[in-house]
Amino acid sequence: MKTRDHKIIKGIKAGRESSYNQLFNEYYISLSLFAAKYVNDLDTAKEVVQDFFVHLFEIRDSLIITTSLESYLFQSVRNRCLNHIKHIQLNEKHLDNIKISCETNNNIEDKFREAELEYQIFRVVKKLPLQCNKIFRMSRIDGNTNQEIAETLNISKRTVETQISKALKILRNSLKDYFKT
Numbered sequence: 001m002k003t004r005d006h007k008i009i010k011g012i013k014a015g016r017e018s019s020y021n022q023l024f025n026e027y028y029i030s031l032s033l034f035a036a037k038y039v040n041d042l043d044t045a046k047e048v049v050q051d052f053f054v055h056l057f058e059i060r061d062s063l064i065i066t067t068s069l070e071s072y073l074f075q076s077v078r079n080r081c082l083n084h085i086k087h088i089q090l091n092e093k094h095l096d097n098i099k100i101s102c103e104t105n106n107n108i109e110d111k112f113r114e115a116e117l118e119y120q121i122f123r124v125v126k127k128l129p130l131q132c133n134k135i136f137r138m139s140r141i142d143g144n145t146n147q148e149i150a151e152t153l154n155i156s157k158r159t160v161e162t163q164i165s166k167a168l169k170i171l172r173n174s175l176k177d178y179f180k181t
Contacts, residue, residue: 005069012060020060024053027070031077038081048080117178124174128167135160136167 011019028049035045056063056076065072128136138144138152139160146164150157 002068005065008069009063009065012056013063015060020053020057023056023069023073027073028053031073034074035077035081038078039084044084045081048084049077052077052080113178117175120175120178121171124171125167128170132163132167132170135163139164 008019008023012023031049031052032042032046035048036042039045039048052073067075125133125136135149135153138149139146144152146157146160149155149160153160
């Protein structure tokens with residue numbers, strides 16, 4: 001690491017505003033332009049870089065840089081950009097899910113019936129015999145194959161199939177009133 005970089009880092013760790021300002025003034029524009037290549041918006045890129053500098057100031061006491069200062073700055077901003085992109089994608093996914101949910105379940109009565117049915121299913125599953133309950137949950141909730149369940153529980157695949165059939169039969173009988181039209 002360069003002596004100059006070491007001096008700036010030491011100054012930042014010591015809380016010297018002049019070191020922090022020097023770093024900010026020297027790298028803010030180039031980091032913002034760099035970030036804009038990831039987030040495709042200069043204003044958002046500036047926000048990401050500003051947030052990074054705030055974070056850098058907040059963690060100054062525990063700051064450890066093992067590469068060059070410039071590499072650390074650009075890598076950190078790159079990671080923040082990628083996190084920003086993931087956050088945006090996650091928000092978009094949630095919005096899409098909400099839109100789909102609103103479109104398909106716009107009737108409050110339907111939502112209530114759905115919740116009530118789900119409650120009844122869990123109530124019936126909870127009352128299943130112990131082994132039947134365990135196998136059914138491993139199959140339908142955890143998504144294990146019959147072979148995986150058999151191996152995990154050290155039982156035959158046929159026993160697993162029988163127990164799942166038994167659980168489904170009990171569920172059908174217990175919930176038959178919900179499926180009448």
